[in-house]
Amino acid sequence: MAAAAHSLLHPPAARKAPTPTPHSPPSPSPFLRLPSAACPRHPHRLRSTSPSAAAADLTAFPNPSDIFPPIDVDAATEVELRENGFRSTRRTKLVCTVGPATSSPAQLEALAVGGMNVARINMCHGDREWHRAVIREVRRLNEEKGYAVAVMMDTEGSEIHMGDLGGAASAKAEDGEVWTFSVRAFELPLPERTINVNYDGFAEDVRVGDELLVDGGMARFEVIEKLGPDVKCRCTDPGLLLPRANLTFWRDGSIVRERNAMLPTISSKDWLDIDFGIAEGVDFIAVSFVKSAEVIKHLKSYITAKSRGSDIAVIAKIESIDSLKNLHEIIRASDGAMVARGDMGAQVPLEQVPSIQQKIVQLCRQLNKPVIVASQLLESMIEYPTPTRAEVADVSEAVRQRADALMLSGESAMGRYPEKALSVLRSVSLRIEKWWREEKRHEALELQGVSSSFSDKVSEEICNSAAKMANGLGADAVFVYTKTGHMASLLSRCRPDCPVFAFTTSTSVRRRLNLQWGLIPFRLSFSDDMDSNLNRTFSLLKARGMIQSGDLVIAICDMLQSIQVMNVP
Numbered sequence: 001m002a003a004a005a006h007s008l009l010h011p012p013a014a015r016k017a018p019t020p021t022p023h024s025p026p027s028p029s030p031f032l033r034l035p036s037a038a039c040p041r042h043p044h045r046l047r048s049t050s051p052s053a054a055a056a057d058l059t060a061f062p063n064p065s066d067i068f069p070p071i072d073v074d075a076a077t078e079v080e081l082r083e084n085g086f087r088s089t090r091r092t093k094l095v096c097t098v099g100p101a102t103s104s105p106a107q108l109e110a111l112a113v114g115g116m117n118v119a120r121i122n123m124c125h126g127d128r129e130w131h132r133a134v135i136r137e138v139r140r141l142n143e144e145k146g147y148a149v150a151v152m153m154d155t156e157g158s159e160i161h162m163g164d165l166g167g168a169a170s171a172k173a174e175d176g177e178v179w180t181f182s183v184r185a186f187e188l189p190l191p192e193r194t195i196n197v198n199y200d201g202f203a204e205d206v207r208v209g210d211e212l213l214v215d216g217g218m219a220r221f222e223v224i225e226k227l228g229p230d231v232k233c234r235c236t237d238p239g240l241l242l243p244r245a246n247l248t249f250w251r252d253g254s255i256v257r258e259r260n261a262m263l264p265t266i267s268s269k270d271w272l273d274i275d276f277g278i279a280e281g282v283d284f285i286a287v288s289f290v291k292s293a294e295v296i297k298h299l300k301s302y303i304t305a306k307s308r309g310s311d312i313a314v315i316a317k318i319e320s321i322d323s324l325k326n327l328h329e330i331i332r333a334s335d336g337a338m339v340a341r342g343d344m345g346a347q348v349p350l351e352q353v354p355s356i357q358q359k360i361v362q363l364c365r366q367l368n369k370p371v372i373v374a375s376q377l378l379e380s381m382i383e384y385p386t387p388t389r390a391e392v393a394d395v396s397e398a399v400r401q402r403a404d405a406l407m408l409s410g411e412s413a414m415g416r417y418p419e420k421a422l423s424v425l426r427s428v429s430l431r432i433e434k435w436w437r438e439e440k441r442h443e444a445l446e447l448q449g450v451s452s453s454f455s456d457k458v459s460e461e462i463c464n465s466a467a468k469m470a471n472g473l474g475a476d477a478v479f480v481y482t483k484t485g486h487m488a489s490l491l492s493r494c495r496p497d498c499p500v501f502a503f504t505t506s507t508s509v510r511r512r513l514n515l516q517w518g519l520i521p522f523r524l525s526f527s528d529d530m531d532s533n534l535n536r537t538f539s540l541l542k543a544r545g546m547i548q549s550g551d552l553v554i555a556i557c558d559m560l561q562s563i564q565v566m567n568v569p
């Protein structure tokens with residue numbers, strides 16, 4: 001299949017919502033007694049008419065609820081597959097923080113069309129009703145329009161931060177101005193140049209002469225006087241103060257961690273938010289300011305007990321010095337990690353952030369955990385319609401490191417150009433991935449074994465071999481039939497040259513696979529008869545224009561420890 005040329009920063013014309021497949025409507029199978037050939041939930045999706053597919057449906061899956069719809073893939077991905085061919089589909093996944101700029105149904109749909117794989121909501125901002133409305137709208141889009149956008153809830157955590165500025169969108173601190181940072185509760189409106197601080201011990205812990213950094217240095221103050229609960233500070237680096245911005249204080253060149261180091265990673269408010277997330281069925285919970293593996297293990301067992309079967313993935317946000325000390329254990333205990341460069345850059349010298357990013361990305365790959373690179377990737381696009389060259393280079397570097405996902409924060413939450421920012425991530429990812437495939441494919445990362453049990457080791461070896469064969473033979477795709485998603489993630493870990501079509505029976509596994517590099521997750525019911533699975537998949541995908549006769553496919557499966565190589569008939 002010809003790869004369409006993707007021009008940097010000039011993505012193809014904005015795509016419309018998917019249109020009906022251009023096939024003539026098939027006649028309904030006599031066995032299935034369907035009212036029409038169209039899927040009732042997704043009327044634009046036509047069912048396959050191939051006799052072999054119908055026969056496979058009938059023999060392996062007699063329950064009609066398993067058959068509706070026979071195969072399901074994210075609508076935006078389907079358009080991309082049909083337009084560009086699957087060799088050039090995007091491998092790097094995209095996470096968008098949803099905020100006031102993107103919370104309406106139309107804005108959310110525009111992000112889904114633009115390739116958002118995961119919608120992130122940040123519990124630092126907004127109230128639960130607001131977040132509930134966003135989660136439900138994403139679910140509705142998935143149900144009614146055929147997208148497969150997953151939802152990630154990000155906890156507030158209990159680090160020190162400012163209050164909400166009495167409702168103002170931002171405040172400007174100018175050089176030399178004196179501001180009051182206070183732990184008092186104020187009546188609204190807030191007195192002028194006053195900032196509320198959420199941590200009760202703040203006024204006791206800081207000392208005159210300390211430096212106070214807002215958002216890791218977006219504005220800087222010097223503590224000049226302490227008056228009971230009030231701390232007077234002079235602005236030494238002017239900047240914009242945003243609601244609930246993070247605060248750190250520094251003494252003699254290092255960050256001060258007094259009693260606030262003892263604050264729990266998951267606060268009582270966070271636990272309530274987590275209950276809310278479980279009840280709303282989010283796919284991922286990202287835990288802010290993780291310090292140890294214990295908190296991740298605790299949360300995972302809490303989720304298991306509370307959510308009875310539905311598995312929510314726990315993502316460890318690496319954004320503090322403590323998390324760096326315990327990096328291996330934390331990542332091992334988690335289902336994935338986020339390089340949260342915003343707060344990280346407030347805790348370690350900025351020049352260390354790039355090497356820390358690279359280290360975390362590589363470690364996650366070794367340990368087979370998806371990793372998200374987050375914060376300020378396209379910061380200038382909060383205000384401007386094009387990124388800086390340096391931002392494009394930063395995005396390129398994260399793609400080149402082969403991180404699983406890139407994340408937009410303020411760019412999509414409250415910026416002026418959320419869709420443009422997303423399209424920049426998309427086109428830079430596509431361009432760098434293509435360049436990598438063409439030029440850099442020999443710079444492979446030496447992967448060590450990650451499995452402990454014998455059967456997992458077998459799965460891992462099969463995935464390694466399948467990926468190697470796919471590269472060696474120039475295969476068009478690897479197909480993996482997986483109930484839990486585990487084999488799909490092992491394949492993704494190999495970062496093969498071709499995309500991985502991951503077929504799974506469960507919608508929640510399918511949404512979780514959305515975060516992993518190079519996977520195109522499909523929901524499909526399948527049996528342990530691989531020949532019938534393959535025939536059925538080929539005819540379903542061919543009917544939808546997603547594969548063609550002659551395409552070379554390598555197929556593996558959870559249940560059978562074999563590798564098949566075949567051309568699509």
Ligand SMILES: Nc1ncnc2c1ncn2[C@@H]1O[C@H](COP(=O)(O)OP(=O)(O)OP(=O)(O)O)[C@@H](O)[C@H]1O
Nearest residue numbers: 097098099100122124125126242342409410413414
């Ligand atoms: N739900 C929301 N309601 C209002 N504003 C929001 C919301 N979500 C995000 N924002 C705005 O977008 C900005 C960037 O969002 P983001 O989630 O990246 O915040 P952050 O403070 O950088 O992240 P974190 O708190 O996880 O470190 C926030 O500072 C806030 O101004």
Ligand SMILES: CC(=O)C(=O)O
Nearest residue numbers: 340341342343374375
């Ligand atoms: C995303 C986030 O929490 C950070 O960068 O700090």
Ligand SMILES: [K+]
Nearest residue numbers: 154155156288
């Ligand atoms: K957060």
Ligand SMILES: [Mg+2]
Nearest residue numbers: 319340342343
């Ligand atoms: Mg943070």
